[in-house]
Amino acid sequence: MEPENNLQKNIGVFIGVVVLFGVLGVTIFENIQSSSNQTPVAVQTTPTSTPTTTTNTPAQTPTQTPVATTTPTPVTIPTTPTTPPVDTPKQTSVYKDGTYSATGSYMSPGGYDQIAVTVTLKNDIITSVSATPEAGDNTSARYQARFISGYQQYVLGKNIASVNLTVVSGSSLTPKGFNDALAQIKSQAKA
Numbered sequence: 001m002e003p004e005n006n007l008q009k010n011i012g013v014f015i016g017v018v019v020l021f022g023v024l025g026v027t028i029f030e031n032i033q034s035s036s037n038q039t040p041v042a043v044q045t046t047p048t049s050t051p052t053t054t055t056n057t058p059a060q061t062p063t064q065t066p067v068a069t070t071t072p073t074p075v076t077i078p079t080t081p082t083t084p085p086v087d088t089p090k091q092t093s094v095y096k097d098g099t100y101s102a103t104g105s106y107m108s109p110g111g112y113d114q115i116a117v118t119v120t121l122k123n124d125i126i127t128s129v130s131a132t133p134e135a136g137d138n139t140s141a142r143y144q145a146r147f148i149s150g151y152q153q154y155v156l157g158k159n160i161a162s163v164n165l166t167v168v169s170g171s172s173l174t175p176k177g178f179n180d181a182l183a184q185i186k187s188q189a190k191a
Contacts, residue, residue, distance in 0.1 A: 093124050095160060095189040103134065104181030108173050110137040114131070115144060115174060117181035121160060121189055129155050131178060140173075147174035160186060 042135035044085035101118040113136050120128035129152060133151060165175035 019174055022054055029145075047070055072190035095121050095124050095186065095190055096191050097122050099128070100185040100187065100188045102181040102184035104177035104179065104184070106173055106180060108136075108140050108143075110140050111142045112136060113144075113173070113177060113179040116182060117178060117185065118181070119160070119185050124159050124161065126163065143171040144174050147171040147178070151175070151178065160189075 010062040037070050098121045099118065101116065103114050103116045105112065106112070114134040116132040116134055118128075118130045119126055125178050131148050131151065133139035133141060133148060151165060154165055154168065155163055160182070165178055166172070168175050
């Protein structure tokens with residue numbers, strides 16, 4: 001009968017130790033998970049007593065098994081010193097403010113074509129633009145109409161020096177005439 005009681009005690013102690021380590025493992029895992037998203041916080045666990053078994057002892061005194069405590073290393077986040085704002089000198093305009101017009105020319109399969117362009121400048125920025133078709137045939141007129149339906153988004157609010165159109169709304173030749181007119185306007189508006 002006594003070996004059976006010892007076996008039951010040993011199994012009970014074993015299960016208690018397994019449960020203790022399971023709880024300890026889950027606690028540590030949760031602390032690691034929560035500290036990965038936050039500033040590290042000191043985690044202290046209280047020592048837990050684990051009963052030990054000895055045979056033929058009338059009164060058993062549980063001994064305490066110390067549990068490791070984790071002390072996180074403080075994290076220092078470097079701060080970048082802020083520099084005072086620097087006064088940048090005002091950039092002078094390359095082009096004079098005003099409204100300018102020119103007619104750009106280009107060659108199409110149908111022959112010589114033109115497009116009239118009017119631009120308003122303020123501090124080198126195009127604040128207003130219009131284009132008038134001056135096509136020599138019906139095909140060119142169709143392509144100029146396509147161009148005029150979509151070119152403003154590439155021009156308005158842009159610095160005139162950076163505008164150079166290539167293909168707009170399927171039209172690849174009309175932008176050449178527009179660029180020619182813009183080059184003439186740049187010459188007229190040069191400060």
